Amino acid sequence: MAGLSITNINKRFGETEVLKGVSLDIADGEFVSLVGPSGCGKSTLLRIIAGLEEQTSGDVQIGGTSVAGQRAADRNLSMVFQSYALYPHLSVGENIAVPLKMRRMNTLQRLPLLGGVIPGKAQRAAEIAKEVAHAAEILEIAHLLDRKPGQLSGGQRQRVALGRALVRDPAAFLLDEPLSNLDAKLRVQTRAEIAQLHRQLKATFVYVTHDQVEAMTMSDRIAVMMGGRILQCAAPETVYDDPDRIEVAEFIGSPKINLLPVELSETGQVHLLGQPLSLTTGRRTKGVGSLGLRPEALFLTDRNAPLRGQIVHAENLGSEMFVQVEVNGLGSRITFRTTPDKRASLAQGATVGLDFDADKALVFDAIGARVRDIHSTTTSKTEVA
Incomplete structure (x- = not known):
């Protein structure tokens, strides 16, 4: 060999x-x-x-x-x-x-x-x-x-x-x-x-x-x-x-990674839908980018949810569920993963709040390159039981 x-x-x-x-x-x-x-x-x-x-x-x-x-x-x-x-x-x-x-x-x-x-x-x-x-x-x-x-x-x-x-x-x-x-x-x-x-x-x-x-x-x-x-x-x-580029993040993973349009400020703050997220980057250049969230990085919450929307589809795979949500203000859908025991609150058309685990968030710049040195400004998360 x-x-x-x-x-x-x-x-x-x-x-x-x-x-x-x-x-x-x-x-x-x-x-x-x-x-x-x-x-x-x-x-x-x-x-x-x-x-x-x-x-x-x-x-x-x-x-x-x-x-x-x-x-x-x-x-x-x-x-x-x-x-x-x-x-x-x-x-x-x-x-x-x-x-x-x-x-x-x-x-x-x-x-x-x-x-x-x-x-x-x-x-x-x-x-x-x-x-x-x-x-x-x-x-x-x-x-x-x-x-x-x-x-x-x-x-x-x-x-x-x-x-x-x-x-x-x-x-x-x-x-x-x-x-x-x-x-x-x-x-x-x-x-x-x-x-x-x-x-x-x-x-x-x-x-x-x-x-x-x-x-x-x-x-x-x-x-x-x-x-x-x-x-x-x-x-x-x-x-x-830990993908280097947005194309790699999109190709690897099923369901696909969720990509949300964000703005990057000169202070390193990341903004989504005009609101600051609990994320900062080491990059100090103003511009647009994308926030990448795998389905498992998102979770249901009823406290200060940065994302809200209506459930349009849910797939129960037995050991897990994948739920699609039409996000208010974005005009696009995102998918999150949860467990079947929560299906009673996941009826089609129901309004839900979503937050994400900042440690699993991926940020990409306008040309798809990974923005490293991401920091979370929160210390905990609260998931809906």
Whole structure:
């Protein structure tokens, strides 16, 4: 296994600039997800790492060695695609064995009939069969080795694709939207299996997805990409709780973060709807900005509520509720999280007051950059029971 280093990668397709100065270091054994909306450049970056696409400029290193100009077949990387790319006429065992046969057998030895009389084939075939069986055992598909892909479920086909990648003993695993063809239940199960496989192998994984849940639940770090750039790369909890930019805050989190227009004064005071909030910033520049509040940062209150409005919708998920409120004076909705035991007071159309935990408040300036050094001017909060 090996670490990866991506330095100042740029990529153009004609006049379209797809990647813009992308740099990223991935440690040996680390699981890093490239996440972002469609068209942000994440799959193109993965294909450049794999050698399936050539960068316009910049460098890729595997284990400290540049692979510029090196063919994909010579980079010792295993890539798993969303389409699985299994051969329908071959059994599961034969599909997994394909990369080993291509690497260890010559053209004559790979022939189904003539190959049997070529010296050395029997020994190599036995070695390959042993490695295929080991990979199948790890992935719990040993009982499927004689079946054809058409006889398998989507989740089983995905494991076969992983098995084919596993037997190559690659420097790193590259996975491009591998769960996108699975139903919701299978996605949950398979992402747990991929995370377990990573822990077991202690291998380097680079995982591309547009699904933030996949990225949040499996990754050591998440690289959030938009417009051909990496906006932030950090641990999942850091990207969620401490985003560098408003675009990152908006993309990560479900339900989405609430963004409210605020004014920033020269004294550092933050104003919402013309009223000062219990927040000050270290920035002493007058201007407009946005106050970011996750649903869990808001709470019901009947004392000096900075936000009031009418309930327009409530979703009871059993263990928690998400309630949408049309805020007076804003003309927009915000969502807060609460518990189902409060549902009696959360009827549609009811007027409620909301406050927020200042320690969880995020402030962004007019261009979306995070305003740090936030201070609360209150010492306690009172939540409606």
